[in-house]
Amino acid sequence: MNLNMGSQSFRNVEIPLLWGKRAILQDKKGRISIISLEGEEAKIEVLGDKPAPNIEYELVSDGFKIMRMGKDLYSFSPNSRIITGLSLVLRSGPH
Numbered sequence: 001m002n003l004n005m006g007s008q009s010f011r012n013v014e015i016p017l018l019w020g021k022r023a024i025l026q027d028k029k030g031r032i033s034i035i036s037l038e039g040e041e042a043k044i045e046v047l048g049d050k051p052a053p054n055i056e057y058e059l060v061s062d063g064f065k066i067m068r069m070g071k072d073l074y075s076f077s078p079n080s081r082i083i084t085g086l087s088l089v090l091r092s093g094p095h
Helices: none
Strands: 003-005 008-010 017-019 022-026 032-036 043-047 057-060 063-068 071-077 082-085
Touching: none
Parallel strands: 003 082
Antiparallel strands: 003 008, 017 022, 022 032, 032 043, 057 063, 063 071, 071 082
């Protein structure tokens, strides 16, 4: 998987990436899926480069942004393969 998250670039990743409490996966066709691991049950937010069913989202010029209770979490651009944290950020170390 090749993916940009903010200023970080990931190239030739073959295992799921963990982004905070989210797992980012790529299928054999190169499509990205993002799964939230928050709460008691995992919830698919992005499925095959598209917003998952029953997920709160809004279309933006280059893709879509995922929301929860009206709060913007992150945006995803399938064409450029860029994930941008809006209220979610890429952190290092325990918080």
